[in-house]
Amino acid sequence: MKDREILGILLEFGFHEIKKYIHSGFAAKLSEKFDIVWLAIDKGSPQFDSYFRDTGYPLIYFHAKDFRQSDSKIEARNQAIRRNWMISKNLGAFHNYSKVKSKSYRSYIIGSDLLKKIYERKAIRQTRELYLSNQLEEVLREYRVEHLLATGYASVFAKSSFVTADKLSIKTWYLVNSWKDLYINNFLPFDFLNGIFVWSEQMKRDYLYHMPYLDKNKIHVSGNPTFDVLKGSEPAHSRSHYAKKYGIPERADWILYTMMPPGLINDEIETVKFVANDLLQHYTPQEKVIIVRKNPNHSTDEFANMTLPLNTVIAEHYCTFDRDNDMIIQSPEGEQEWIDLLHHCAISLSVPSTVTLEFLTLNKPVINIGFGPDGKPDPRVNQHFEAGFYKPILSHQLVKKVENISNLTKCIISLNEIRNNTEEKPANEKLGSDVILSHLLR
Template sequence: MKKLGIVITDGVGFRNFVMSDFLSEATKEFDEIIVYSGLPESCYQNFNNSKLQIKELTVFNEGKITWAFRKWKEIGHLQKHKDFYGMNDNLVSGYPKGNTIRSLFIKSIYAFTKLLHTNSSILLAEKFQFLSFSRKKVTREYLEILKEDKPSHLFFTHQRPPYLAPFLYAAIQLKIPTSTFVFSWDNLASKGRMLGTFDYFLVWSKLMKEELLYFYPNVKSDEVKVVGTPQFEPYVLDKYKTTKENFITKFGLDPSKKIICYSCADVSIGPNDPIAIKAIAHAMRNKEIKEQTQLLVRTSPAEDDSRFRAILEEFPEIIWNVPKWVLTRENHQESWSQRIPSEEDIKDLRSLLENADLSVNMCSTMSLDFMLFDKPVINTVFGNLENGLYNDQRFLNYVHYKKVIDGNSVMIAKNSRELIEQINETFDNPEERTKERKAMIDLQIGQSLEGTSKRIAQVLSKL
């Protein structure tokens, strides 16, 4: 019997692998599906299938010793690859400023790994990390679950969350083949180490495969499968399609005016969002934008709209789309991961992508979303080390985004004046970068959106 275990880590994994066609396609390839969920079981109330089981995993709380070995592993990985700007940026930003016991310990890891950060030393740190929780109650519980279920393959829908390491350890101990999906386009060249060592890897594109083989030299080429990503599959599924008329009515838009969409980051990297939003709003009021326009702001799914209340009061003409993501569990070590999207929000996002005339964002993955619909994109990066604003211009040096810039698929605005000029240029010639946008999609995604879930399910069935 072919039995697939699927580890759903967080809200984005839920969106990618539950709200796409993946589960229905997987049931065609496997006799039984068990979803091991890092989200509450109540999230799956509307999924009834005789082949499908949902099992909520007990949350693993990382102890101090485990944390110490994980930090060694992750910092060592960043030290090894600090020639990459994003890796070094995370390395520098993670260096403690204080002198608490915890801070001093982290500083000692920095000093140690600066001298020793070979691949074998990083794998040794991972070995000690896994040994440190091997006798924990939750690990024993995971072992019993997998012994009872006997999945023929265990698929992790995200490669990084450290609180899933004991579940991976349990699978390794029981010799259950494992695979993981590389979550996002920036993860390999700028983020920390994966949570552990998997047997197989599913990636977006040939580019991502090349990156994975570079950063993880123990991985063999035939262990990496290029499948595309289900992140964008809802844009070609009929169940998420709505009409332009519904979109216009729902958000109170004027069908005669152009729509500028500003997509916010979360507050940790998007503190300059209010500045860019106000720049556009002022320009609209002062008629500095040639076309008749309206501004729709979509906030980050990771937070509510509370930090924008002052803007809402000052510019009541701005239209807001606050993503309808529900917080399913509080007091989690990564609380943002426990937010899941509603079907309504996916429909809203797709409608926005289809009907907006221009995307403005701060170097976000939303740039790709809009490029899929051949919409012009302007990236705002107003801050640097000299002007006192949050330094978002540094993101232009991240490897994944340098490819976007070098490919000429977006425009870059470093201040309000440039932003308004570029908005006008874009409205004058919206098709100017169509060829470059398509090339960037082909590079970063690498597979057709149609049939993504089927492709992934078929690949997993052959592993």
């Protein structure tokens, strides 16, 4: 009987990878055909350690100090050129925590097609030379790794892992971690990957436009395996369970408000209160309730002593955030409550985010707000709507953009009408994990 092949998986992001591999069942699906070796930078998180060791597969730690500490001059220039190239072409460059620069003459000069082509080639060649790692080579050899899968490409750890694996003739695979990735850093510094897994045909076209050196035949549309757990799912706990837990009417329409990471906007809770008070002018707390889910980057006690409108509650916070090591961990109970609330809530209300995709996976409506605590358009939020990854989704019938508080109630009414006439998606929808597994096994 042939031994099972060994799949090495890079772990860099904590919260997102626990969702992607553990909570979604993706790791369990991969383990049906492969033995796994987890490879991670040690950030000193016992919860993270437990999640991945509990799979029964080895977790090998590395230390950040053992790798190159900064980008080369060529890499830095390449990034500057690419950022300006995106700006000059109105491609929706994005950053979570700061405002993206406006277009200028400098953007056109520095971001020219010619400079972009020259420096991306230089950076690709240099990446192969700079990031080989003897330490990684020893581990990959020791564990007889035959495939390497990662969801990041910009970090020193990811670059070192990919180029070292390629040197050893290990098959290398990249799975898009976030739809924001391309618009934050649109440079995959490898031209040797065996496969790239993207979420949609549009994403495939976007990756090829930004990086024409990629082989279109090696880019596969898999969807996002993180969402597999939602397809055909049912809530673990009833509405009555959460109605009792949070002291809210069971028969009310529950509106799920998901907060942004603190950074670009730090007064978002005031926007929440403003929205809640506006709703109270049209609906009683027995009709509409806002459940606020804090961002994983928030602290447990944030807003704990704040007086909120009668129609607003803040959900339990199941996340711990280690700011020094940039590590977020959510408990299994927190992940289950999140899935349950996706099912039980009638509408998502938030600034544009991945939550939109999770609601749409369940065929549920989304309202994206573009105003601040004064109810007027907020320029700080606008770049979220203008981001290249988000623009196309605004044409979906279940997604509405509201830039002024005066339009919110009308939008809720129209979405309720659409929701009542929308059928649920079939439970047999293709799973991202199945698509990825089929390519790994070829």
